[in-house]
Amino acid sequence: MPSVKYQRGDMVMGRWPGSSLYYEVKVLSFDAKSQLYTVIYKDGTELELREQDIKNAAGFQTRSRSRSRSPGRRRSRSRSPARTTRRTSSRTAAAVAAAAITENAPSSRRDARLKEALEVRLSPLDQTIPAENNSNNKHEQKEENNTANKVNEVEAEPEKNQSRYNLRRRKDDGDAKQAEVKPEQLEEKEAKLAAAPAAIPTPLDFGGKIGAYFWLLFLPAWVLFVVLQVNLEDPSLANFPPPLPPLETFWDAQAFGFVVLWMLFQALIYILPIGRLSEGMPLRTGERLKYRTNGFFAILLSSVLAAAAVHQGFDLTYIHSHFLQLATASFLISALLSIYLFVRSRYAAPEHLAFGGNSGHVLYDFFKGRELNPRVKSFDLKFFCEMRPGLIGWCLINFAMALAEMKLQGLDAPSYSMILVNLFQLLYVVDGLWNEEAILTTMDLMHDGFGFMLAFGDLVWVPFTYTLQAYYLVSHPNPLSLPALATIVTLKLVGFYIFRTSNSQKNAFRRNPSDPKLSHLNTIPTATGKSLLVSGWWGVVRHPNYLGDLLMALAWSLPCGFSHLLPWYYMIYFIILLVHRDSRDMTECRRKYGSAWDEYCRTVRYRIIPGVY
Numbered sequence: 329m330p331s332v333k334y335q336r337g338d339m340v341m342g343r344w345p346g347s348s349l350y351y352e353v354k355v356l357s358f359d360a361k362s363q364l365y366t367v368i369y370k371d372g373t374e375l376e377l378r379e380q381d382i383k384n385a386a387g388f389q390t391r392s393r394s395r396s397r398s399p400g401r402r403r404s405r406s407r408s409p410a411r412t413t414r415r416t417s418s419r420t421a422a423a424v425a426a427a428a429i430t431e432n433a434p435s436s437r438r439d440a441r442l443k444e445a446l447e448v449r450l451s452p453l454d455q456t457i458p459a460e461n462n463s464n465n466k467h468e469q470k471e472e473n474n475t476a477n478k479v480n481e482v483e484a485e486p487e488k489n490q491s492r493y494n495l496r497r498r499k500d501d502g503d504a505k506q507a508e509v510k511p512e513q514l515e516e517k518e519a520k521l522a523a524a525p526a527a528i529p530t531p532l533d534f535g536g537k538i539g540a541y542f543w544l545l546f547l548p549a550w551v552l553f554v555v556l557q558v559n560l561e562d563p564s565l566a567n568f569p570p571p572l573p574p575l576e577t578f579w580d581a582q583a584f585g586f587v588v589l590w591m592l593f594q595a596l597i598y599i600l601p602i603g604r605l606s607e608g609m610p611l612r613t614g615e616r617l618k619y620r621t622n623g624f625f626a627i628l629l630s631s632v633l634a635a636a637a638v639h640q641g642f643d644l645t646y647i648h649s650h651f652l653q654l655a656t657a658s659f660l661i662s663a664l665l666s667i668y669l670f671v672r673s674r675y676a677a678p679e680h681l682a683f684g685g686n687s688g689h690v691l692y693d694f695f696k697g698r699e700l701n702p703r704v705k706s707f708d709l710k711f712f713c714e715m716r717p718g719l720i721g722w723c724l725i726n727f728a729m730a731l732a733e734m735k736l737q738g739l740d741a742p743s744y745s746m747i748l749v750n751l752f753q754l755l756y757v758v759d760g761l762w763n764e765e766a767i768l769t770t771m772d773l774m775h776d777g778f779g780f781m782l783a784f785g786d787l788v789w790v791p792f793t794y795t796l797q798a799y800y801l802v803s804h805p806n807p808l809s810l811p812a813l814a815t816i817v818t819l820k821l822v823g824f825y826i827f828r829t830s831n832s833q834k835n836a837f838r839r840n841p842s843d844p845k846l847s848h849l850n851t852i853p854t855a856t857g858k859s860l861l862v863s864g865w866w867g868v869v870r871h872p873n874y875l876g877d878l879l880m881a882l883a884w885s886l887p888c889g890f891s892h893l894l895p896w897y898y899m900i901y902f903i904i905l906l907v908h909r910d911s912r913d914m915t916e917c918r919r920k921y922g923s924a925w926d927e928y929c930r931t932v933r934y935r936i937i938p939g940v941y
């Protein structure tokens with residue numbers, strides 16, 4: 329080692345990056361080029377530190393009980409960033425370190441330190457991950473996991489340490505004078521580190537606080553607008569403001585009753601001990617929740633119920649004639665549910681909140697959702713709402729629109745356009761329910777809190793705006809030529825193929841990275857222990873599933889023709905939604921995977937449309 333301040337073998341105190349915690353470490357080497365020391369903590373964790381993050385052990389006061397213990401040794405009372413246990417399993421070291429600061433620093437210093445902590449980058453050390461590992465079928469052998477579990481392995485067998493991390497600041501923070509806090513003063517607070525990721529400030533999505541006000545007002549207003557438009561002979565954006573019906577027409581006790589009954593019926597099916605119990609992805613706490621994935625059974629039973637109702641003489645066109653009242657009832661239920669979710673989240677343990685789910689802005693948190701997986705016993709509210717009442721309701725409403733079209737147009741059978749829209753969307757929903765387990769690896773289930781956005785999205789937005797094409801066709805017939813029909817069907821099938829195979833590929837890989845069926849795919853390892861697919865569909869664009877979904881959306885609008893913009897609403901909304909979702913996901917993945925994500929983006933250059941975007 330060249331002549332530098334600390335020599336190989338020196339026992340010194342190393343600052344845990346982004347925090348004011350110092351632990352005893354041994355210097356392993358110094359890299360003159362990067363000016364970084366590689367140090368090893370007592371639990372076997374290796375990090376790269378700058379000189380100013382290292383102090384002579386002599387400068388620290390000693391107390392026999394705990395001073396010289398490494399983070400990994402303080403079993404009983406504290407957890408260190410370096411030795412997060414399974415309770416904190418999916419947190420990156422940077423996140424943990426950031427949480428440490430929120431707990432330890434007085435508020436005046438806290439912001440500056442948090443900023444610094446969030447600028448820490450976690451990336452794999454090149455020398456521990458040979459270049460050929462980067463992209464040649466080396467799926468990680470274990471269940472996808474994380475820093476914490478790796479660290480646990482390290483503790484058990486330090487000599488087999490495969491998980492080194494290189495923590496560097498993105499920007500040099502110049503005068504980062506850290507108040508030294510003695511380790512023993514921090515023990516109790518450290519114990520809380522595992523629990524506080526939601527407290528880490530993350531950039532606010534959706535326009536932040538002001539955006540939340542806007543969306544809370546705009547989304548219901550937009551649903552009202554389109555629902556009122558679709559009834560008009562000539563729906564247009566220019567009809568603004570639309571003629572509002574009298575206030576009392578919005579409320580209909582019977583419609584409300586039907587919506588409640590529908591929800592209860594779906595809830596009943598959900599709790600039936602029929603169908604698989606699937607495991608969700610590991611949570612921060614290391615826990616894996618179980619989900620009853622009997623969605624396909626639910627849609628079958630719902631179809632039987634619908635058929636029985638028609639058979640018994642129930643006129644399903646009621647749904648068409650009471651659309652506004654049913655939408656109002658669903659809106660009320662989603663609003664009540666959102667309030668319940670917000671209130672219960674105040675009592676939720678911090679580790680149960682979504683990352684960034686505690687911004688401190690009441691309205692923003694209410695909108696975005698705080699709790700990640702709110703459950704009443706084993707009843708998972710987010711999973712249920714996302715997959716059942718709204719999604720299956722969407723098909724029921726479409727079917728009712730087909731009946732309404734026949735009734736109003738005096739047809740013996742629904743039009744081709746109506747049949748296409750019904751079949752295409754039914755296929756989409758049935759596929760989603762058949763592959764219900766795959767939703768457990770989507771953003772909504774893994775990252776997003778459950779609040780107004782999703783409650784309203786699932787219970788109002790999906791059933792009452794995704795059905796607009798069918799509703800539109802009831803009173804705006806659009807005959808289709810055979811070539812047009814064949815083209816639309818082909819488009820739908822191509823889109824569906826891309827959508828399904830790419831989603832299944834990712835889902836299978838996340839569930840079992842060493843699945844032999846995927847062994848031909850190349851991957852990039854990340855410091856979290858998870859890898860990223862870099863060939864197959866996920867090597868074509870970064871969101872192949874969005875591409876397939878967009879092609880399908882196109883096939884849903886085409887049968888409605890080009891006379892009005894309204895049936896194209898879904899397509900336009902969907903482009904905006906997916907582009908925004910892609911950028912949210914990029915931010916989230918960059919946070920999680922650091923330089924490995926950048927490498928993925930360099931390798932797979934386009935986001936959704938190859939060669940275009």
Ligand SMILES: NC(=O)C1=CN([C@@H]2O[C@H](COP(=O)(O)OP(=O)(O)OC[C@H]3O[C@@H](n4cnc5c(N)ncnc54)[C@H](OP(=O)(O)O)[C@@H]3O)[C@@H](O)[C@H]2O)C=CC1
Nearest residue numbers: 769770771772831834838860861862866873874877909913
């Ligand atoms: N009809 C509708 O209204 C909507 C439909 N959708 C559809 O739902 C489906 C799910 O969408 P969504 O949840 O947004 O996104 P994805 O299913 O694409 O999930 C994104 C996550 O996948 C993982 N990932 C990203 N890149 C890779 C890679 N190269 N290799 C392995 N894993 C990777 C990351 O999570 P990690 O690494 O943590 O596993 C990332 O956060 C899509 O098909 C979408 O089209 C979505 C929204 C609305």
Ligand SMILES: CC(C)=CCC[C@@H](C)[C@H]1CC=C2C3=C(CC[C@@]21C)[C@@]1(C)CC[C@H](O)C(C)(C)[C@@H]1CC3
Nearest residue numbers: 547714756759760767772781782784785786789790
């Ligand atoms: C503007 C607003 C209120 C947005 C909320 C967005 C939600 C409507 C969507 C977010 C992700 C969704 C997914 C589906 C439906 C729409 C929402 C809830 C989905 C269940 C549709 C069926 C698919 O097969 C799917 C399971 C992949 C999909 C998952 C994401």
